[in-house]
Amino acid sequence: MHLFPHLFKPLDLGYTQLKNRVIMGSMHTGLEEHPQASVRLAKFYAERAKNNIGLIITGGIAPNHPGSLTKDGATLISKKQIFHHQKITNAVHQAGGKIALQILHAGRYSYHPDLVAPSALQASINPFLPKPLGHTAILQTIEDYANCAELALLAGYDGIEIMGSEGYLINQFITQYTNHRDDLWGGSYQNRIRFPIEVIKTVRQRVGDNFIIIYRLSMLDLIEKGSIWCEIEHLAQAIEIAGASMISTGIGWHESRIPTIAMMVPRAGFTWVTKKLMGKISIPLICTNRINSPEVAEQILSDGCADLVSMARPFLADSEFMTKAAENRADEINTCIACNQACLDQIFVGKQASCLVNPRACHELDFPFRPVLKPKNIAVIGAGPAGLSFAITAAERGHHITLFEQECQIGGQLNLAKQIPGKIEFQETIRYFQRQLILKNVTVHLTKKASAEQLVNFDEIIIATGVLPKKIHIEGIEHASVVNYYDVLKHHISIGSQVAIIGAGGIGFDIAQHLCQEIDNSSQDIDAFTHQWNIDTTISQPGGINLKGEQHLSSPRKIYLLQ
Structure with missing residues (x-):
């Protein structure tokens, strides 16, 4: 008997069936640009496919060069590339899984000088200024999406996901924050959503009816001048009519200052967003963000908050997550702790991702498991x-x-x-x-x-006796009021109201936060979290943020970080 009956219920899409309600969400690993990309990705995804994931979605692949994440970022633009992708799809299918290609045009988030966007507005997280797309270039970009989808079909993928959230190109067309156009593709909301609708229509016409198309919809932008709920609901319905098979929840732009996937975000902290759309569309709806255990995923589904759940980093932490859940061994799962230290942090500096709690992730070829011949x-x-x-x-x-x-x-x-x-x-x-x-x-x-x-x-x-706090040699270091982080956290010594912290790295920041907020009231309380970050849960304010919200936290101490 399954402890998680909703999680392991198959989903019949008519032309194909998913074995359960779990999707391995898209995440860029850095393997996409590796010299052995196809071999390493095949091994990475196959190891997870054999462990009962319903559908795997690849890292973002650009439909053209301007849309690639980096100058040499991964694209799928030519039939010459199909052979490499077939290694991936064949490996996943042989392992008993299904896999979809995510098509991602980064727009003004592309980290190279040839980037394009709806308007020439530079992102706060990118040093490059985008070139505005002309009408003809927009039509060509739509065609590029369709071409990429067709190539994915030919390469053996079971479907695609169109990335329409997190502040990438499609999202940039939708909001007034980044779309300052006054033509067919800007101005009114109906004009601003023309681009995603045309992308879905054109892709569906190209790939036919028996191919999964997931649209990742930004349901909570968390930026100024973002979408409001009535607009989001309208777009979801238009995307369904245009030909999408499923809609996945996107939360927050990358340049938003509100955390969406960090450890401080409560588990299933944005499920309430997905639930708002349930019943408003007739195609399956996918819930995302900070779902890291089968118990949490099962609760989401049993409560009717979504039709499927998407998890990405948990499958870095433990490739056997679903097998362990199916065999009622959930207590053996190596849980994703949402630290982002070896996955996102690595990607943002151009390195290959891995996992803090599972260093073998993305290094499956480098560290194969071999039993010893002579035990010691x-x-x-x-x-x-x-x-x-x-x-x-x-x-x-x-x-x-x-x-x-x-x-x-x-x-x-x-x-x-x-x-x-x-x-x-x-x-x-x-x-x-x-x-x-x-x-x-x-x-x-x-x-x-x-x-x-x-x-x-x-x-x-x-x-393996660990590390000790670094000793520094400055005048006064032996004074009774000078302590180290180990004393504070392990021995819980009393700390005064004015504190200088020498060292503004990770530990310094952690200690500062500990001293500013000794009692953590919001780590798993969704209401407290949304209140603390001034998130408008009605999403009636643009972007779902309350710009007039108050600062809710006060510190019992005055802290000085010294670097």
Whole structure:
């Protein structure tokens, strides 16, 4: 018996069926531009396809060069490229999965000098100024979308997703914030939504009826002069008429200052947005953002908030997420903690994505799993993240592991990190490690320092005792009022009302937040979160933000960050 009956209910689209209600959402991994892109992506997606995901959506692929994310960003514009994509689709199909190609034109978010947009308005997050598209160029761009979709069909994809949210090109046409045109493609709302409607119509005509078309609709822009709810609902209905098979929820533009996928966002924190559209359209509706457990996903579906759920980063954290859920082993899932440290942070600096809690993600070819031929008896000193990760991996390969930890609990500095407001998800990583230690038969000694006598008979000894706060040499450092972050978080020492923090990196910011907001009242409270960030839940104000909202948080201390 499934613990998650709604999650594993098939979805019949008439011409095809999805095995369950879970979509692996699109995320750029950096593999798209790798010299071995097709081979590495095939391995990456196949490993997840064999683990019962209903539909996988690729990272964004541009329909033309101006729309690529970077100068050498991935495109699908020629039949010559089909062979490379067939490696991906064949691998996924052989693994029993289905896969759709996301078509993404970045518009003014393209990070190269040849970028284009509805109007010549520079994005706050991009140093390049876009060239405004002329009427003929707009028609050609629509044709480029259709050509890309047809090539995806020929390459064996089961469908496509048209990226119409997050502030990319289509979204830029829709809002007055970025569309200052006064022709057929701008001005009135009906003119501003002409572009996405024509894209869907033209694509549907090109690919025929038996091909999935998902439209990712920006339902909450979270920017000034964004769309209001009646406009969003109208566009959703127009997109359905134009030929979309499903609509997926898009939340926030990349340049919005309101967090949408960070750890501080409550789980399923934007489900209320998707629910507002349920019943207003007749095609399936997909819910997204901060869904990271089968329990949360099941609740969304059972409450009637959506027809499907989309998760992206959780499948970086654990490729076996769906298999474990299907086998009622949800407690074994390596939970995505929404830290963004090895996925988004890497992509934004032009590096390949991975995952903080699963470094093997996107490196499947580099780190294949191989059982050992001659198991060893190995001692691991320290049960922080490094020691735990080594112990579990080595035990899984067949070694016999004994773990020594001088504290009374495992986790090391994860136990400090989880105390920061909005970062309680670090507890999930500790929970995962705790469960894996039991499953992998690792012998654990807590509150115990390993002695030479105890270690002498081990074949190998791994030192993983963690890091200590850096010692700095400045005048006055020995004063009684000078403490380090370890003292604050572990020993909970009393801190005064005026504080100078030396070091404005990640730990410095975390400590500042901890001292400003010692009691975290909003980390999993959706109402508190929307109130704190002045989000208009009626979406009657442009972009769904209350520009006249008040600053709701006050600090008990005055903090100075020194760098």
